[in-house]
Amino acid sequence: MEMELDDQGHMVVRPLLTDLYQATMGLGYWRAGRACEEAEFELFFRHCPFGGSFALTAGLQDCIRFLRAFRLRDADVQFLASVLPPDTDPAFFEHLRALDCSRVSVRALPEGSLAFPGVPLLQVSGPLLLVQLLETPLLCLVSYASLVATNAARLRLIAGPDKRLLEMGLRRAQGPDGGFTASIYSYLGGFDSSSNTLAGQLRGVPVAGTLAHSFITSFLGSEVPPDPMLAPASSEGPAVDLPASVNLWLKRVCIYLGLEEREPHPGERAAFVAYALAFPRAFQGLLDSYSVRRSGLPNFLAVALALGELGYRAVGVRLDSGDLLQQAKEIRGIFRTVGAEFQMPWLEFVPIAVSNNIDEKELARLAQKGSEVNVIGIGTNVVTCPKQPSMGCVYKLVSVGGQPRIKLTEESQKRILPGSKAAFRFLDSEGDFPLCLLCPFSSLQSFSDVFLASYTGSLLLDLLQLAEEPPPKAGQELRVWLQGAQEPCTVKPAQVEPLLRLYLQQGQPYEPLPSLEESRAFAQQSLSRLRPAHKQLQNPAVYQVALSEKLRALVDSLSARGAL
Amino acid sequence: MEMELDDQGHMVVRPLLTDLYQATMGLGYWRAGRACEEAEFELFFRHCPFGGSFALTAGLQDCIRFLRAFRLRDADVQFLASVLPPDTDPAFFEHLRALDCSRVSVRALPEGSLAFPGVPLLQVSGPLLLVQLLETPLLCLVSYASLVATNAARLRLIAGPDKRLLEMGLRRAQGPDGGFTASIYSYLGGFDSSSNTLAGQLRGVPVAGTLAHSFITSFLGSEVPPDPMLAPASSEGPAVDLPASVNLWLKRVCIYLGLEEREPHPGERAAFVAYALAFPRAFQGLLDSYSVRRSGLPNFLAVALALGELGYRAVGVRLDSGDLLQQAKEIRGIFRTVGAEFQMPWLEFVPIAVSNNIDEKELARLAQKGSEVNVIGIGTNVVTCPKQPSMGCVYKLVSVGGQPRIKLTEESQKRILPGSKAAFRFLDSEGDFPLCLLCPFSSLQSFSDVFLASYTGSLLLDLLQLAEEPPPKAGQELRVWLQGAQEPCTVKPAQVEPLLRLYLQQGQPYEPLPSLEESRAFAQQSLSRLRPAHKQLQNPAVYQVALSEKLRALVDSLSARGAL
Missing domain, CATH: 3.20.20 (TIM Barrel)
Structure with a gap:
């Protein structure tokens, strides 16, 4: 029901599988003359699922297919007209009929990446009205796929490398594509095979x-x-x-x-x-x-x-x-x-x-x-993720017309980081000074647990900075703000990896998507670089996502202005 | 991916969205010359979800559509051939290619019914190999729909009749049809509207x-x-x-x-x-x-x-x-x-x-x-059902060639009730003798709590009996076995309602399916007849599902034979 075929015969999500408020807001933007302003949204999560300290990203292929096929059909527009005010200007519906993603660009963490709170899984930019409409389907496609992949990765960590893990939860899934998605992404996360025959037929998952x-x-x-x-x-x-x-x-x-x-x-x-x-x-x-x-x-x-x-x-x-x-x-x-x-x-x-x-x-x-x-x-415990059956991803507006946007709300944890951003992963190398010695920072008690031991090429922290800032360099000292810190600290990464890659540029595929097998191998390789303290499934050490000094200053200035 | 279009343009589940073992068993049946033996499976649950004492049934329309459209395409059969032994007799694959549901019949609880442990939601009969293949998709279609409907009904009971309840969980759902299914069946269960535009367009759910x-x-x-x-x-x-x-x-x-x-x-x-x-x-x-x-x-x-x-x-x-x-x-x-x-x-x-x-x-x-x-x-809490994200329905063989079948296993709670069965709901009327006074039965301590108060036309118990037994009659005393009882007890219902209706007879629609609105009204009406003690959401009184004396005798004799 919620799917249709794209021109390559793949099932894609239908555009109206979205919250009605995307359409009412669409009319609001259009009436305000702002439908085509350039906007950027970020898709991220605020807390790692299952009480762990990491997530694995998944679902990118379905997102890209959805975006490439996105068109509102006549019947879709007629339905919207039936639920919007009867005196709505017909030109608005003409605008909807003409929408496609030819002006939409997407940067994303590669499929099977380790992801941490606040780091964008997707950055979606394009015309304001359109990228607003995309919110719900993108959240729906990314959140569950990533949740299952993460759940499977946890189960693999518990099982160790030698036990063979079979996913057999189709009958327990939350609907047919709950089952189908789970079979694919539990394989990505580290399972060996699935009972789901269709996942074998359509996506090459080994079946048993x-x-x-x-x-x-x-x-x-x-x-x-x-x-x-x-x-x-x-x-x-x-x-x-x-x-x-x-x-x-x-x-x-x-x-x-x-x-x-x-x-x-x-x-x-x-x-x-x-x-x-x-x-x-x-x-x-x-x-x-x-x-x-x-x-x-x-x-x-x-x-x-x-x-x-x-x-x-x-x-x-x-x-x-x-x-x-x-x-x-x-x-x-x-x-x-x-x-x-x-x-x-x-x-x-x-x-x-x-x-x-x-x-x-x-x-x-x-x-x-x-x-x-x-x-x-x-079955049930990999597919429905009973410890936490939803990933809680959000999709937030960070800039319009190149200007950063912020939301404050009544709860500080629901705030967002404004502005178009770049993300980097810092790695250390054997013999580095443990970060804690460089860092005048004492408010997190468990912090020293994380950084006292040093592993060759293991993950140190992720850095978010403004897109306009020059990328950080390996071997150079940098002042960054850790979460909850009252002062910046200094960090010197042995390696720096840019995290976000361009997959869709103005509606056209840019970097090719890896195969499921490649993403599966990438996920296991990524996990192997995570320190044991972060890999722990119960009460893990928190992996730090730091802000650049410029980004931190922007947050402070917009918060002050917004809160007055 | 997991869907295709039927000849009326509805999305239906693809036949290979099933566990591989259905196909390997299919080959086993076929090799044993038993593919076309008449068999009956029952779909039921063993425990009410969320610690409550009831469930609402849902998902029947999708099941009937799936069955009517069921055909293995060439590509499906080729895929099965690629994962079965290379020396498999080609005649087996010819058999698969010719399969359809023209010999399958389905009885079911009407959409939006109250359901209790052990009472079949679906009874599916037809050729052994084929009805085995149907197991996983039917479980997948019924379980989640019923889980969400039940969850929504609980939330409606908490909210009371006056608050307006809006389902807005699409973005938190376990995949696109998790969201779509949830929007439809939370409405059936008692919500007023959904944010999900497609549920409005395709199924008439009020959107907001x-x-x-x-x-x-x-x-x-x-x-x-x-x-x-x-x-x-x-x-x-x-x-x-x-x-x-x-x-x-x-x-x-x-x-x-x-x-x-x-x-x-x-x-x-x-x-x-x-x-x-x-x-x-x-x-x-x-x-x-x-x-x-x-x-x-x-x-x-x-x-x-x-x-x-x-x-x-x-x-x-x-x-x-x-x-x-x-x-x-x-x-x-x-x-x-x-x-x-x-x-x-x-x-x-x-x-x-x-x-x-x-x-x-x-x-x-x-x-x-x-x-x-x-x-x-x-959102999350209606759509993903975090208190219990899976219904745990099962689909069990109860007869082959008219002969009852039983499974014992190492856990008594995983046993099944053998034989082709009929199910009835008994209602009492004001002034009836409370059942507990008729019943020489003391092992369930909370039992008297359930039956001491008598309500006009409220539900008394459900009765399972063998299909061949004459139906019970209102006003007549009947000896039945309650769960866990050591002796039968006597019950005299004021009203008796047969529970299962014939929706598919030899592949053809029989009783028409009600509309979503009708099922929604039926669900609320059914809930209104449930006693307060059963409606309680925490630690409710257990609603009794009794066995007829003949069914109980069959269980005993087959258990003794099976266990030897």
Whole structure:
């Protein structure tokens, strides 16, 4: 509903997916003769999500596509006319009909960048009325994508590099594109794969999936496979009646495990056999439809050993209920002894996958040293971001006609930084003076925790300055204002990186957008340069975003003028 | 991306927006010769969201549209072939290409129904492979829509009937259709309007919106309107130079309020004048861009009084920061005295709108007796449902070939109720024996709280029984099993309502779907029949979903067989 096709066949957001007040303000600007004044908005956030100290940016491709396709259709303009005053000048609607983004330019943090409070994710400049109209869709496209990418990055930090993380939250998502967006950007943030088939088809995300309980419970055990025969993996030798072979193996397994042969559920076994006949090279068992120990596990072993005899190796088991860590430990132990008993040593290494509403805390438990879990499926807790389901990005006017603008409000934390700005990231190098020694600054108690340790090429701070100022240089001392500081301090970066790149210039693509794979690699590389104190997920040290002296002076002078 | 157009031009979810395991299971069913066996799945939830005791159902129209349009395109089948084993029988893919929903039937709770744990929201029957494939998209379409409708209903219960509730969360939503879906279903759940223009255009939701801080801060005060003249509301008499008139009124207002005339921000006043010139009959002021008391309020009053002199009445003010309740009280007082002073008594009644991350707790504060707030805008907290961002609906196989199916798992709460079922709602009437007196049942301590008070025609309980059982009759005693009970109890409903209706029969529409307005009215009517103890938002009494004796016996026998 909220989408339409652009001329390249991509789905893009429809222009009226916006707040009505953008249109009423549009009429206000137009009536004031200001529709075409050059304006600049910044899209940023004020607080890092989830109580952390960083965010990852995402959603840029959808923004650029939206902007390039932006046109109000006749039906759109007619709808606006129906909700605006009946005596509105028809010339206003002609103006709307003619709008496109050919005068809009966009600078942005590259997809997968680390972002910090107050640093613009997007800078959008163009005609005042038009760039105002763009506010809501751009916020909608950037905020959730970045929130999910950040959430996924946190989960990857908890899981460590070796566990395989599968996103499987489509069914829990806040609507179809909540699910689609989550699949793409959880991959960007560090997941390995998704259950979402469409994310594979349209965006190349690796997809994964095997079987659900319904497949198991659909079998009673009385079903007869149309073709029960399976040829050996090598294709050499005669085909074997798989169900018959499984029944023989079941006897041996039950004796070894001390179970009665009638205990494992025959329907579950028939389901495993059916799956194995369809996927002999990719057989997996979902073990908990009835009872793991007395049914799922012996049935799985019987099928896996029958397949093993034919040269196939089972590729996994999955658990979806109970104490996942403990069960994985027990199952690994049984795989080990059964593998040894029946001379199939590969059995010991069959991956164990788990799922069941896994959150950050449970993930930490499953990732602990000695855990026998290999693959972790996460749904609700990566997709809906329950710790904080909205990023809280804002899109604020910073200049009109080249003149800076400020908003003060009744809450100081809702103020904005005025003026067209540039942003830089400062890195230090091994052996640098810790910044705290240069800085006559004592109001933040945890500050020294951040800067006492020095890492090669790790992030020091971000600097916001006015666009007109000369860029800072590596190796040169600079006076900057840290947040909450009463005086400026001096900093000497070993490296300086400009942060914002031009992606759309007067409606035309400028710098090309990276692929999803490239952005994913960039995100992990960016995270690796973050100090451990900033990477901490609970009570992290605050990453500093400093202001140049000129920007700080502008804030002071406009605040004084605005507040009178 | 995740949508395509159906043959009526509606956006529908693409078939591959599903978990990959639906396709791998599909191959498993097909290989086992079972693809076309008749199967039935139920979509339901296990726990009411937000710790409440009810949910509202929503999303049915999107489900029916999705099912009617369901076809796998060549590109879809090719993608599946690329991720399934390379030696998969091509006949399987031919089977997929031919799939449509012409053999699928759907019964459902009507849109906007009250729903309780375990009662099916949807019953989907048809060929096993196909109805399995439908799982994920149906869950995705129903869960979030129902979650938002329920959330909105809770917020409406808190706000009471008189406050106007505006949904304005598009920018905070989890992606574009998160926002679109939220706008539609928060209206269904009891909101009055939405800021989302597209929801107005496509689904008829009333839309509302005025102006943002960017509009205010874009003006410095030096701007000259191209046409400052405004004719009186009656069109009789000469047009007036509005900015000049506003300046005269400002002097009088400042003297009356004890402010210096230079205090109110000239840019803010210019913005108000520009908005008033565009919307003389719908002028609203956003008061907190600089300072409410010293700038926003006097500027608003100057413009409102200048308009008033011309016969126009301002329609509102909005606050977006600070203590909203307290400010509203102060502003109402000033409106009252200023209206009296300048003989414009209507000023006292100008609606006060507020916004700023309002949640259930703050809403209760703003809705308290004596509050001067009239309109409440809610964004993040209605759209993203932060108290519980996912509904946790499931879609479970209950029968194949007419035979009931059960799943047990390692957690008793993840069990399912087997068999094709019917559902009924029992209502009592004034003077009925309270149920607790009929019921030899003591394990639920809060039970008597629920049933001691008797309300005319209010909801008593829901009953699940096997589809083959005769429907229960009003006025007849019936033995049923309540949750957690050790023995059955007897209940005599004054009224019995069948809950599930047939909306799709063998792929064809059967009962027509109601309009959004009808569903909205139905939802409010349904809520009005819920007892206060169930309507409570914190620690409500549990609404009982009982099982018939036959259904209970089937659960017991299959559990015993499954668990062996």
